[in-house]
Amino acid sequence: MGYVGIAEGLRYWMKRMEMPRLIIAGFLVLLYVIAPFVGADFPTQITNTINRFSWNAVLVLAMVPMVHSGCGLNFGLPLGIISGLLGATLSIQFGFTGLLSFVMAIVIATPFSVLFGTGYGTLLNKIKGGEMMIATYVGFSAISFMCMMWLLLPYTSPTMVWGLSGAGLRPTISLEGFYDQVLANFLHIKIGNFEIPTGSLLFFALLAFLMWLFLRTKTGTAMTAVGSNRVFAQAAGINVDRTRTLSVILSTWLGAVGILVYQQGFGFIQLYTAPNNMTLPTVSAILIGGASVNKASIPNVIIGTILFQGMVTMTPTIMNALIHMDISEVVRVIVTQGMILYALTRKPEGGN
Amino acid sequence: MKQNKVLNFLLNNMVPIMFIIICAVLIPLSGFSAGYLLNEIITRMGRNTFLVLCLLFPIMSGMGLNFGMTLGAMAAEIAIIFVADWQIWGLPGIVLAVILSLPISVALGWLCGTIMNMAIGREMITGYIMNFFIGGWYQLVVLFMMGPIIPIVHSSIKLPRGYGIRNTVSLLNMRQTLDDLLAIRIGGIKIPVLTFLLIGLLCLFIVWFRRTKLGQDMRAVGQDMNVARDAGIKVERTRIISIIMSTVFAGFGMVIYLQNMGNLPTYTAHSQIGMFCIAALLVGGASVEKASISNAFLGVTLFHLMFIVAPAAGTEIIGDSMIGEYFRVFASYGVITLALIMYEMKKRRSKGQAGQMLAQAQREEEAS
Numbered sequence: 198m199g200y201v202g203i204a205e206g207l208r209y210w211m212k213r214m215e216m217p218r219l220i221i222a223g224f225l226v227l228l229y230v231i232a233p234f235v236g237a238d239f240p241t242q243i244t245n246t247i248n249r250f251s252w253n254a255v256l257v258l259a260m261v262p263m264v265h266s267g268c269g270l271n272f273g274l275p276l277g278i279i280s281g282l283l284g285a286t287l288s289i290q291f292g293f294t295g296l297l298s299f300v301m302a303i304v305i306a307t308p309f310s311v312l313f314g315t316g317y318g319t320l321l322n323k324i325k326g327g328e329m330m331i332a333t334y335v336g337f338s339a340i341s342f343m344c345m346m347w348l349l350l351p352y353t354s355p356t357m358v359w360g361l362s363g364a365g366l367r368p369t370i371s372l373e374g375f376y377d378q379v380l381a382n383f384l385h386i387k388i389g390n391f392e393i394p395t396g397s398l399l400f401f402a403l404l405a406f407l408m409w410l411f412l413r414t415k416t417g418t419a420m421t422a423v424g425s426n427r428v429f430a431q432a433a434g435i436n437v438d439r440t441r442t443l444s445v446i447l448s449t450w451l452g453a454v455g456i457l458v459y460q461q462g463f464g465f466i467q468l469y470t471a472p473n474n475m476t477l478p479t480v481s482a483i484l485i486g487g488a489s490v491n492k493a494s495i496p497n498v499i500i501g502t503i504l505f506q507g508m509v510t511m512t513p514t515i516m517n518a519l520i521h522m523d524i525s526e527v528v529r530v531i532v533t534q535g536m537i538l539y540a541l542t543r544k545p546e547g548g549n
Numbered sequence: 550m551k552q553n554k555v556l557n558f559l560l561n562n563m564v565p566i567m568f569i570i571i572c573a574v575l576i577p578l579s580g581f582s583a584g585y586l587l588n589e590i591i592t593r594m595g596r597n598t599f600l601v602l603c604l605l606f607p608i609m610s611g612m613g614l615n616f617g618m619t620l621g622a623m624a625a626e627i628a629i630i631f632v633a634d635w636q637i638w639g640l641p642g643i644v645l646a647v648i649l650s651l652p653i654s655v656a657l658g659w660l661c662g663t664i665m666n667m668a669i670g671r672e673m674i675t676g677y678i679m680n681f682f683i684g685g686w687y688q689l690v691v692l693f694m695m696g697p698i699i700p701i702v703h704s705s706i707k708l709p710r711g712y713g714i715r716n717t718v719s720l721l722n723m724r725q726t727l728d729d730l731l732a733i734r735i736g737g738i739k740i741p742v743l744t745f746l747l748i749g750l751l752c753l754f755i756v757w758f759r760r761t762k763l764g765q766d767m768r769a770v771g772q773d774m775n776v777a778r779d780a781g782i783k784v785e786r787t788r789i790i791s792i793i794m795s796t797v798f799a800g801f802g803m804v805i806y807l808q809n810m811g812n813l814p815t816y817t818a819h820s821q822i823g824m825f826c827i828a829a830l831l832v833g834g835a836s837v838e839k840a841s842i843s844n845a846f847l848g849v850t851l852f853h854l855m856f857i858v859a860p861a862a863g864t865e866i867i868g869d870s871m872i873g874e875y876f877r878v879f880a881s882y883g884v885i886t887l888a889l890i891m892y893e894m895k896k897r898r899s900k901g902q903a904g905q906m907l908a909q910a911q912r913e914e915e916a917s
Contacts, residue, residue: 272674324893329674331893334886341879345872365869477681524693530685537678542667 221485221504221532228511235518240391242511249506251381251397252462253482255404256455256475257498259448260483264493265412266444267424268321269329270480270540273445275336276317277452278472279343280310285457285466286366289375290354299376299461306453313339314446321445322438325427333476340472347468370466376457377464397462404454405495411447420444424491481505481533484540508532564884565834568851571880572858579861586857588738593853594846595728595744596809600802601826601845602751603795607672608840609764610791611771613892614827614885617661617676617792621799622819623687624653628800629807630691630714630815634701638722640730643808650800657683658796662789669774673837673889680823691815714815724811744805751798752842767791771838828852828881837892855880 232242256274263271284306293301317335321328348365352358357370371377383396411417422430423440431437456475460466483493486501512525559566576586600618607615628649632642661679668675695701696712706718728741758764766787769777778784803822807813830840832855833848856877863873 320890324890324897326670327889327893327896329671330677331886331889333674333677334882334889337882338879338886341875341882344875345879348869348872348875349867477678524689527685527689527692530688531682534678534682534685538664538675538682541671541675541678542664 218485218487218504221508221536225504225507225511228508228515231515231519232511235515237514237518238390240389242514244390244392245510246503246507247398248381248392248394248462249510250502251394251401252459253455253479253506254401254498254502255451255458256479257482257486257502258401258405258408258495259451259455260479260488261408261493261495261498262420262444262447262451264483264488264491265417265424266420266441267427267491268441268444268448269332269490270484270537271332271448271452272329272476272480273317273332273336273449274452274476274479275340275472276313277310277449278456278475279339280306280313280449281453281456281460282343282466282468282472283309284453285460286352286357286370286468289357289370290352292354294375296376296379299379299457302376302457303454306457307450310450310453311446314449315442317449318442318445322441336476337473340470344469366468368467368469368471370468372460372464372466376461378461380458380461394462397458400458404451405498408451409495416440416443477537478505478509478529478533481536484536488540489543490540505533562834564832564887565847565851568832568855568884572851572854575855575858575862578865579858580865581858581861584737586854589857590850590853591738591740592809593857594849595741595748596806597802597826597829597853598748598845598849599744599751599805600799600822601830601849602748602755602842603798603802604826604830605755605840605842605845606767606791606795606798608835608838609759609771610767610788611774611838612665612788612791613673613837614830615676615792615795616673616823616827617665617679618795618799618826619680619819619823620657620661620683621650621654621796621801622803622822623683624657624796625650625800625803625807626813626815626818627653627687627691629720629804629813630695630706630718633718633720633723633813634703634706636703636722639726642723643727643804646804647801650804651797654797654800655793658793659789661796662792665792666785666788680819684819687819688816716815718813718815720807720810720812723808725809727805727808744809747805755842763787763790824881824885825852828884831884831888836888836895852881 229239229242233239259274259277260271263269281302284302284304287305288298288302291301320335321332324331350366351364352366353363356374357366359365359367378394380396380400381394383399386393386395412421419430419435419440420443422433422435423437427437430440456472459475482501482505483497484501485504486497486499488494488497488501509525509529512528513523516525516528517523600622603618603621604615607613625646628646631649632646637645661676661683664679665672665675690699692713695714696707701707701714706715707713708715725741727747728739728744731742731746733740733742759768766777766782767790769780769782770784770787774784777787803819806822807818829848829852830845831848832852833844833846835841835844835848859877859880860870860873863876864870866872
């Protein structure tokens with residue numbers, strides 16, 4: 198009898214995990230098992246994974262509000278990233294340094310993300326059902342528009358502008374002396390080769406907790422209701438458009454904070470076309486974590502980011518050692534896009 | 550009433566009119582001569598129009614802008630790599646490339662169509678992701694499998710490490726063979742007659758195809774899938790065929806494009822093609838659900854005119870050519886965004902109208 202129960206339980210979990218996630222989790226476990234045999238230093242590998250998790254987790258978290266309110270996967274993440282970049286560059290321009298520059302970057306990014314989020318949310322309300330494609334191109338348009346702006350805006354800080362002409366921002370700006378590693382160095386743990394950027398993890402935990410809390414408030418519940426069935430939500434007296442706009446603003450703001458956290462880990466601000474490369478991996482990460490086009494939770498974010506970033510950090514080392522070919526980049530592209538394709542072909546749960 | 554008509558015309562053709570204005574402002578600023586511009590435009594029309602026309606088939610069947618047309622481009626690139634490796638040059642090389650690209654395009658098109666059928670209502674984003682997904686496989690094949698698994702004879706196109714294809718494959722011996730054959734020169738302006746003949750043939754084919762049973766079916770599916778299904782049309786099959794046709798013609802178009810360029814940027818040639826072709830079609834006044842051959846021609850002309858003059862005009866205004874480069878990218882993204890937004894809003898409006906009509910009909914029924 199017990200076996201039947203176990204088999205049932207196993208089947209239940211198999212069903213919940215779904216095939217692609219199972220394959221990727223298995224692949225990652227396999228990589229970790231192989232790692233010691235090919236001479237990869239295990240603590241370093243774990244450290245890398247945790248490190249990259251701490252850079253990216255907030256960005257992935259930015260997907261949650263919009264998925265919850267039924268706006269689909271946030272392919273418009275670049276808008277959030279741009280607010281973050283404006284915050285970062287302005288904070289440096291105004292001469293803030295150290296931790297204060299990070300705090301000020303978030304503070305300055307906030308009005309931008311509210312502004313962009315409101316506009317973007319209003320737009321998305323007019324085109325319900327076609328959000329994802331339009332979001333992609335709104336993102337692209339915004340990035341290419343900002344490409345012109347980075348050249349034209351009157352920045353003067355010598356750390357950021359081109360040395361010769363004294364105008365126009367450089368594509369990569371070092372954060373040394375500003376907020377490079379400010380979160381990571383807080384309560385930083387180091388044992389041999391094994392390091393934990395505690396501060397970054399705590400910062401993510403705080404935001405994730407607030408998100409969890411928010412989804413349980415009245416407004417949060419309304420958001421989920423709008424996402425699962427718009428017609429019922431409207432009948433229940435929820436202002437659908439307002440709720441959706443709010444979720445877009447939240448997503449945009451989290452995107453802004455997310456890119457700042459990413460920068461503090463990475464150590465550089467990347468401008469111009471760089472934000473183009475952030476969206477799809479982020480979308481893919483939350484999908485790997487078990488989210489679908491209209492359902493996402495905090496555990497999805499955590500599991501997804503660990504799996505995705507684990508794969509990103511582990512494949513180059515292992516693949517290089519095993520077959521002496523660096524096919525990791527290709528594997529990453531195929532897994533990223535394959536995951537999104539898989540999610541798109543699923544029938545949305547519940548009517549909309 | 551008449552004023553309304555003018556307003557409607559302006560609204561419906563907002564994008565082309567906007568681009569005509571942009572071009573009208575930028576051309577004098579760029580300082581290019583009329584002869585130079587005409588020459589460039591004719592070259593670019595020969596290069597791109599075929600690719601743009603392949604987008605018409607999925608629009609016919611209601612699948613929107615085919616962002617997956619890149620798959621055809623990749624098929625053509627693989628075919629070209631083989632032809633370059635076997636050193637079959639000139640016209641025979643081009644014909645062989647077209648023939649080789651055919652089975653790959655059909656297979657990829659079938660795959661794309663099948664996946665799109667699983668994501669009805671989300672075809673465009675699916676096609677868009679599809680082109681990255683297949684792009685990954687393309688890299689796997691070209692960068693790693695060509696050499697050890699797929700035999701490549703000549704080391705001149707291989708990377709120095711012994712496998713994988715170089716970042717650029719020179720097609721110097723194939724360069725503009727199609728364009729130069731039957732080319733006419735009028736006052737320093739070269740007109741690639743054969744290329745235009747091929748484009749004309751495709752146009753004729755499209756006109757003819759619209760009247761065939763299959764073409765009619767496609768339009769019926771595009772109008773309303775459920776009605777088409779009730780009428781006994783195999784909806785899924787028709788949709789897949791329209792995507793396959795688009796992919797195959799995109800492959801042919803890519804061969805024309807590459808022979809004109811004269812070299813193959815192995816890993817980047819296809820990455821922007823889809824976006825530029827779609828933007829060009831939209832600039833010509835097409836929308837997500839309606840596009841004609843004239844849209845394609847007008848679009849290619851206006852879009853590429855803007856493309857040629859923007860950097861020069863940017864240098865003139867601000868003293869930085871990068872501004873112009875960014876501006877043209879912004880304009881192409883912007884025009885796609887605008888078209889998508891207008892399409893979705895129109896769809897919602899007509900849905901609302903249908904609902905109102907239904908309500909009114911019900912009211913009338915109740916009253917009687």
